[in-house]
Amino acid sequence: MNVESTGVESALLATNIIILRRFLAPDALWGDLAISAVTLAELSAGVHLVPGDSPTAIRERAKRAEMLARTEHEFDAIPFGTEAARMYGRMSAAVRASGRQPRTRVADLMIAATAASARMPLFTMNPHDFVGLDDLLTVLPVPRPDSSRT
Numbered sequence: 001m002n003v004e005s006t007g008v009e010s011a012l013l014a015t016n017i018i019i020l021r022r023f024l025a026p027d028a029l030w031g032d033l034a035i036s037a038v039t040l041a042e043l044s045a046g047v048h049l050v051p052g053d054s055p056t057a058i059r060e061r062a063k064r065a066e067m068l069a070r071t072e073h074e075f076d077a078i079p080f081g082t083e084a085a086r087m088y089g090r091m092s093a094a095v096r097a098s099g100r101q102p103r104t105r106v107a108d109l110m111i112a113a114t115a116a117s118a119r120m121p122l123f124t125m126n127p128h129d130f131v132g133l134d135d136l137l138t139v140l141p142v143p144r145p146d147s148s149r150t
Contacts, residue, residue, distance in 0.1 A: 011140060012078070012115035014124035015039045015107070018071055023145035029123055036114035037077040042107055043068040078114050088113035091133055098132030105129060112137050 010032035013021075017029070018039060047064040050057050091109050092102035102109060108129045115122040121138035124130070130139050 010034060010120050012036060012111065012118065012120045012122050013039070014111055014122060014126070015042045016125045017123050017142060018043065019067070020125065020145055024142065025145075028142055028145075033075075033123075034118075034120065035071065035075045035077050036111045037079050038107055038110040038114060040068070040072060040077050043071060078118055080110055080114055081117070083117040084110070084113045087117045087136065091116070091136055094132045094136060100132065 011029070012034050013029070015038075017024075018035065021029070043064070047061055047068055050061045050064065088109055091113055095102040095105065095109065108126075112122055112130055112133060116133075116137045121140050122130070123140045123142050125142050125144045127139045127141040130137060133139075
């Protein structure tokens with residue numbers, strides 16, 4: 001798929017895409033790509049939440065800090081503003097109406113609300129996280145890559 005076949009000119013990337021995109025095929029994503037400031041928050045938290053001081057933990061924190069820095073350098077994050085906050089409320093209600101709990105999906109819903117308020121579809125490897133939002137958000141599923149490759 002590409003811009004011509006989907007009509008997508010720009011799209012927001014879910015955090016899972018940022019984390020695993022080095023493993024994606026070159027044509028897995030298309031259009032002008034953006035991220036939400038919420039993704040930067042998730043990546044930043046990921047750096048600080050690696051437990052311990054073992055050499056493995058230190059290497060993992062360094063790897064995550066590098067990913068955060070590269071992402072900050074590559075993208076101007078779209079802020080989570082007033083319109084996104086209102087959309088988040090609508091999405092929370094839609095998730096609850098579908099029989100699920102919005103409190104377990106706060107960051108995902110904030111990213112989705114950023115996409116919807118910016119009138120952008122969302123690339124994600126977890127389309128099931130957005131069940132019930134069909135009227136509010138266009139989800140572009142991306143198959144999970146084999147991340148065991150180095």
